[in-house]
Amino acid sequence: MTKKSFFLFFLMSILFTSCIPIKDLVYLQDKNNSDEKTTIAAVESKPYRLQVNDVLSVNIKAIDPKLVSIFNTTESQSNQTSKSEAGLYFDGFTVDDHGNIRMPILGEINVIGYTLEEVRLKIEKKLLEEYFKSEANVFVTVKLAGFRYTINGEVGNTGTKVLFKENVTILEAVANAGDITTVGNRKEVTVIRQSPTGVQMHNIDLTDVNVMKSPYYYLQPNDYIYIKPVKQKTWGTGQTGLQSLTTIITLLSLATTVFLIVK
Secondary structure, eight states: OOHHHHHHHHHHHHHHHHSOOGGGTOSSBOTTOOOSOOOOOOOOOOOOOOOTTOEEEEEEEOSSHHHHGGGOSSSOHHHHHTOOHHHHHHHSEEOOTTSEEEETTTEEEEOTTOOHHHHHHHHHHHHHHHTOOGGGOOEEEEEESSEEEEEEESBSSOEEEEEOOSOOBHHHHHHHTTOBOTTEEEEEEEEEEEETTEEEEEEEOTTBGGGGGSTTSBOOTTOEEEEEEOHHHHHTSOSSHHHHHHHHHHHHHHHHHHHHHHO
16 A cells, blocks of 8 residues: 555545544434334323422412412412513422422421322312312412423533423423534433432433433433533544544644744
8 A cells, every 4th residue: 555545545534533424413313224104102201299499389269369369479370470480489389308388378288209280189178178168169270380400511502491391301401402512422311310219310312213212201300411522522623524624634734834844
């Protein structure tokens, strides 16, 4: 092999190893290479069970609004819907270290480990047994004061995010953070989850369509997501073939200039 051939082979090797292949950038690929229409049964989202530091938004209605106004932290439903994230945090009910929320008149109510529906039934039962008759038609709604998660690493906009939805998928969370950058590793997305038994950590592959079968496809409130960088970012040779070629030409030009000056 001549020096010219070796140099050309070396140059092409750098170009192909430094740029990021398209298969590492596309979400939800069918790795089985099937031409038929792919049907994936996503794992069912289990009802979330409340944990310490969760913030609840509780609203109580009745035929006569004056009867239940003392139980609410807001004057009207229109006021409730227009509240900002900060407003919901300060006017909501935070689950304390003992698993309780403290409501006006009703006092402390244990909610740790309960679903939102179970908490709603619990508050409604307490109201009917101690304060109202069934004719009052008490209507209770219980929601999380925003679905909160934190995302860090190679995304467009890192930090703690809040979505006003009941269920949030990992893809929705990534999209809400400005998507994964070109140098983000979509094949190893780490989800860290706090559970009553301890901290759970799991890696999922967003380029594989079967990720929808994972129990981590649907997030839980307070999940932490970390997007690792790919090796090409560390090498610093460029994200595409053109960028890699530009980098190589720049280095060769610099080396030639230094050689000529020294000579």
